[in-house]
Amino acid sequence: MNSQEEIADFIRNGSQYYLPHLSIDSVIFGYHNQQLKILLLKWIGYNGWGLPGGFIQRREPLSEAANRIVQERTGLEDLFLQQFHIFGDSPYRLQERSVREFTEKYGLDVGADEDNWLFERTLSVGYFALVDYFRVSVRTDIFTYDYQWWDVGEIPPLLFDQNEVVEKALATLRLQIYHQPIGYNLLPEKFTLPEIHSLYETILGKELDGRNFSKKLVALGLIKKLDERRAIGPHRSPYLYQFEKDAYEDALKQGIVHTY
Amino acid sequence: MNSQEEIADFIRNGSQYYLPHLSIDSVIFGYHNQQLKILLLKWIGYNGWGLPGGFIQRREPLSEAANRIVQERTGLEDLFLQQFHIFGDSPYRLQERSVREFTEKYGLDVGADEDNWLFERTLSVGYFALVDYFRVSVRTDIFTYDYQWWDVGEIPPLLFDQNEVVEKALATLRLQIYHQPIGYNLLPEKFTLPEIHSLYETILGKELDGRNFSKKLVALGLIKKLDERRAIGPHRSPYLYQFEKDAYEDALKQGIVHTY
DNA sequence: TTTTTAATAAGTAAAATTTACGGAATGGTT
DNA sequence: AACCATTCCGTAAATTTTACTTATTAAAAA
Structure with a gap:
């Protein structure tokens, strides 16, 4: 997905290809310089950091979707991925970035925000990945323009309720530390x-x-x-x-x- | 919801009130006669047993939906409820009971199965509840015509992939036995x-x-x-x-x- | 080549926890 | 009054966890 037509099609008709009301947030943990880190991205249309994520294709098993999303982002095969929670207690978790702003940036006209599937209520399935920091090569794409590894102790304010997502991922990691191949x-x-x-x-x-x-x-x-x-x-x-x-x-x- | 019009409206237009593609399955644990039991229901239009469950209202927080569903079913306030997994690896988890069969039973005409929201791919959020067996008074409703407590060792074949849901609930219960007020x-x-x-x-x-x-x-x-x-x-x-x-x-x- | 530096490596004894185990007491029934 | 099935209790051995200090080493600097 990189041509303008493809992007416009995604924004307009994405809900034909992806399940609406659902997304995946991935907390990608790495370890470097004695610090536990997670990978954050700068998303177009939002002036700040957010988790890597994506949508679930209509006929795609959930775990495959999570794999695909993290794999495309990190370049890694054979991921260790674990679902840890579904976040759905903020019915008003709407996209803070404006579709309009986003599309204007690309000179597209895709109709009113209110009618767009990206603006509907979205529940998010949280997955965490444990990766070898040195083998990751992060890929940004048309929706993201920067990336950075952050110490878990110094996570900046994130999109939506994603700070809560990170907290929950960390808590799960601690709880399962002796049950997972960390x-x-x-x-x-x-x-x-x-x-x-x-x-x-x-x-x-x-x-x-x-x-x-x-x-x-x-x-x-x-x-x-x-x-x-x-x-x-x-x-x-x-x-x-x-x-x-x-x-x-x-x-x-x-x-x-x-x-x- | 009990009049014929309401039911027809639910089947036809339910996705206006509820999030499509998502449901809640609840595994309600009770303890009786030295046995750990779960509550199963007989669902109309399916010749067998299934978990209590329901849908999430469009603006309803997820945890409130789970509470509502279990509360209505058991009559209990102050539930101990915990989300334990979201099941979405069977993209073809379609409703095995036919909407047609179901609606014919009530003499309704609600259009073709293929077009109905109940027939679309559905991911299910699993919650388990721990209840005091003696305080539960189960309510069946228009969609369910029988209920029974089953020993966890003797669960019959259930709707969809719900046997897997029960297994996962049990595994979670065992894993968290020393971290939850069981x-x-x-x-x-x-x-x-x-x-x-x-x-x-x-x-x-x-x-x-x-x-x-x-x-x-x-x-x-x-x-x-x-x-x-x-x-x-x-x-x-x-x-x-x-x-x-x-x-x-x-x-x-x-x-x-x-x-x- | 020697010295310096900062980090790695390794064992033992005390305390705490977990495991193993049998026999006396009890409440109601016959 | 005797019987039965169940509750209730305590101690010793084994295991695990905790606490703790000094000798060694690789490379850089002198």
């Missing part, structure tokens, strides 16, 4: 003890004793030490570790113990 | 140790040592012994207990320990 998806294939340690501290927002933390992961056979180390500036080089996928997944099924 | 909502105000013990065993599907279980609940100050007992046939009368609401809710926030 480290596996958020860290690169090979990582150091300090990295995974700090990841868990960041998500939980509290300190964890490093010795006990790594002792436990190793004792449970969830990670294994490799014979390589990573060069990190002027200091002692940490060893690299790797997840033991099978043991890790077994442990998650039962829920790893609650504390480290 | 006992508080599923048990009557006063209950015995064997009752709450067996409730947790039923939900988790495994045995829990009774001594350790009650020891812990009491030690944590979550329940307190009353000076009353219940007469139960020819045996020793168990004492009644009551939840300590404050302590209970505090404990749930952090997630009570994992085992009893």
Whole structure:
């Protein structure tokens, strides 16, 4: 979708291709520089930041829609995606960006705002994705003109009720931290003890004793030490570790113990 | 809604009052005779059982819709309700009951099936409710002609993909058992140790040592012994207990320990 | 080449929690 | 008064969690 005709068609007739009243908001988590981050976009027609999102095609399974939306945005295959909530308590969650403003920008005439499907009440299905920060290559498109990774502690005001969406995603992540393959998806294939340690501290927002933390992961056979180390500036080089996928997944099924 | 005109209007023009493509399915859990049960209804036009459910009014917050639907069905105020998933992976989840069949039963003419909003693709938001079995008085209505409580282990084949909905509700209940006020909502105000013990065993599907279980609940100050007992046939009368609401809710926030 | 620096790595003992387990007491019925 | 099915209770062993300090190392600077 990039020609003017296609855009005008989307705005005018989008509800023929997509389910009206429903959208998907995706909270894409990455981890970089000891910080948990999410990906935000600048949307055309709204002077601020918002979550990546999109609509569900008329005959498209919901989970495929979420996959498609995040995949197109990040370039990643094999996404870890999880639905966490549907937001529908603001019946007046209308598009704050004006369709008119948006279309004028492109010199289109698509009729009155009030009649447009984009202006109707929309419930939004929240998905979060856990991605390897270093493998993402963000694509903006005709509807978005900028992107940026933001620390979860410093999220700016977002479109609609999307700040609530982010909060809920974070709360879910914390709640499920010992039931979801968080480290596996958020860290690169090979990582150091300090990295995974700090990841868990960041998500939980509290300190964890490093010795006990790594002792436990190793004792449970969830990670294994490799014979390589990573060069990190002027200091002692940490060893690299790797997840033991099978043991890790077994442990998650039962829920790893609650504390480290 | 009970006159023929109202029903015909609902079928013909329902999408003026309700959001199309969306519905709510509610899994209403109760506990009776040491069994965890859910409430099922017989829907007109479908020869079998289905979940209580309904539609979302155009300007009605989602959670209010869920409340309204379960409240009307059970007669209960102050419901404990929780959204647990949105089901939208079957784009072909069409109504298996025929609108025609349904309307013929009432001698109405409402046009072709294909054009009817009830026949379009519908995503369903799953809510579960935890209710006190003894306080429920089920109301059937013009769309439903029978109801019954079913053991969760013996759920019959349901409408659409609703068996999956029930499975997911159960899985969520198990996962959140130590984070949700399950006992508080599923048990009557006063209950015995064997009752709450067996409730947790039923939900988790495994045995829990009774001594350790009650020891812990009491030690944590979550329940307190009353000076009353219940007469139960020819045996020793168990004492009644009551939840300590404050302590209970505090404990749930952090997630009570994992085992009893 | 040596020194300096800042980070990584590793083990043990105390405290807390969880698990395992059997026997006495009770209320109503016969 | 005896019987039965059920409630009720306490302690010891095993496991898990917590708390905590020092030696090692890689690279940069001197």
